[in-house]
Amino acid sequence: MRARVGRTWMTVFTLAWLVIWMVQLTPLQLLLPLQLDSQVSDDGDRWVHGVVVSGLILGVGGLVGVIAGPLAGALSDRTDSAGFPGWLGGRRRVWAIGGSLGTAVCLILTGFAHRPLLVGAAWIGVSVGVAVASAAFTALIADQLPADQxxxxxxxxxxxQAAGIVIGVGAVVTLGLTVLAGYLFLAVLIAVVGAGAACLLPDPPDPRETRAALREHDPWRSLRDRDFSWMLAGRLIANIGNALGTxxxxFFLLYGLDQEKSAAEDNLLLLVVVYTIFVVIASIVSGVYSDRTGRRRIPTVVAAMVQAVSGVVICVHPTFAVTMAGAALMGVGYGAFxxxxxxxxxxxxxxxxxxxxxxxxxxxxxxxxxxIGPMLGxxxxxxxxxxWLLFAMAAVLSVIGGLLTMLARDKSTIAVTDVVSGR
Incomplete structure (x- = not known):
């Protein structure tokens, strides 16, 4: 059984993820829409085109990331650190550092891009870097943490994730940063904090028996595991529902509620703050609850249903006050999910x-x-x-994601089934 980690480990791990989410979601929520809106919609009558271009760029970046993340994870599983300097030892560290620094470089390139095509190309690099760093940091959970942590x-x-959005968007808005300055700010953060956290967190080498098992096994067998596959499907669909809603x-504030640009930017920050507060509360409460009770599946399904309610209320009565309430419900649902x-x-x-x-x-x-959510949206x-259709589909996909998750058995159910079947 793995030993419990201390507060220092959790603090460094949390800081790494705070910055990862900042560099991914601050551009998605604010910098990219502003950058592309200024490049595509200067005449004020092509805002739908601006929405489409923004969605396509983010969607293509996601498709590239879906390849880069698992590939980096698989390569880190097989990384032999014997030839690296001591500070690069372990399987995950070199990938976390490389992903962090690569993300920083591509953020700078995105900031200087002056055409949508160049923005898209640079953002693909950001998506790859984030996927690589995320895969390395996430693997540390299974490598080093016991089940009750x-x-x-x-x-x-x-x-x-929630705090990263509000801190990132808040810094850009309250400090009055330009789009370029915002990208440069994020690039420095991920280079310093991301790479620094990778060096500080322990990363022991893989056991010899694990390395031996890697040499002879079916690389696709995990995806053929029934419960793992249902869980993945539910996680993907529910996250699309969340992205549609957020x-x-x-653009919803600007063109759905007809707010002025300065008011829309201020109100976006307010929505993000509300969303963040409820994500943080729901994350902490649900995390503690699941560790103490060992229950994972049912709370995950319930959370997806709460997320669905947020899309319904905004679709039915699209005002700013109702949107605030919807953001709170979305925060509760997504934080727990x-x-x-x-x-x-x-x-x-x-x-x-x-x-x-x-x-x-x-x-x-x-x-x-x-x-994918922005592209579909x-x-x-x-x-x-x-x-209206955007928020309706956010609710529908959240429900579908919860139902798919319900099909995956939790660990205790699997264990009992295996005992009964004699496996």
Whole structure:
């Protein structure tokens, strides 16, 4: 059994994820929409085109990330650190450092890009860097944490996601940073904090028996595991539902509620703060609950249903006050879903020698959902010339994600079934 880690480990781990989420979601929520809106919609009558271009860029970045994350995880599973300097020892560290520094470089390039095509190319690099670093840091959960601390690690990631948005967007808005300055600010953060955390966190070499098992096994067997596959499907679909409900908020304020640009930016920050508060609360409460009770599946499903309610209320009565309430409900649902869902996913990992790759897939299921959402949402907005279908589909997909998650048995159910069947 793995030994429990201390507060220092959790603090450094949380800081790493705080910065990872900042560099991924601050551009998604604010910098990219502003950058592309200024490049595509200067005449004021092509805002739908701006939404579509933004969604396409984020979607393509997500598709590239879905390959980069699991690939980096699989390579880290097989990394032999014998030839590296001591500070680069272990399987995960070199990938975490490389992903962090690569992300920083591509953020700078994105800031200087002056055409949508160049923005898209640079953002693909950001998506790859984030996917690589995320896969390395996520693998540490399975490598080093006992089962009764995995909910806490999930809470650290979930609350960091929410806090990362509000700190990132808040810094850009309150400091009056330009789009370029915002990208440069994020690049410095990920280079310093991301790479620094990778050096500070322990990263022991893989056991010899694990390395031997890697040499002769079916590389696709994890995806053929029934429970792991249902969990992945639910995680992907529910994250698309979340992204539909949150990623186009700026455009919704500008063109759905007809707010002025300065008011929309201020109100976006207010929405993000409300969302953040409830994500953090739900992440911590659900993480502690799941660690103490060992229950993962049912809380994850309930959280997806709460998330669905937020889309319904905004769709039915699209005002700013109702949108605030919807953001709070979305925060509760997504905070609990992401936190307990990650602990549930870690419990369901089928094969120890594939932890890095499989957690990379788990991570990408969430990240891909967050990046497919804007692309799908842009199509829904363009199809009806408004936002009602966007929030309706956010609710539908959240429900579907919860139902798919329900099909995956939790660890205790699997154990009892295996005993009864004689396995």
């Amino acid at each position: 995995r909910g806490a690690a999930g809470a650290a990631i979930g609350s960091s 990623s186009l908020f700026l 992401s936190t307990v869902g990650l602990a549930f996913a870690t419990d369901l990992l089928p094969h120890e020698e594939d932890h890095g790759r499989d957690l990379g897939i788990v991570n990408v299921a969430a990240a891909l959902g967050q990046l 842009a199509g829904l907005v363009a199809a009806v010339g408004g936002f």
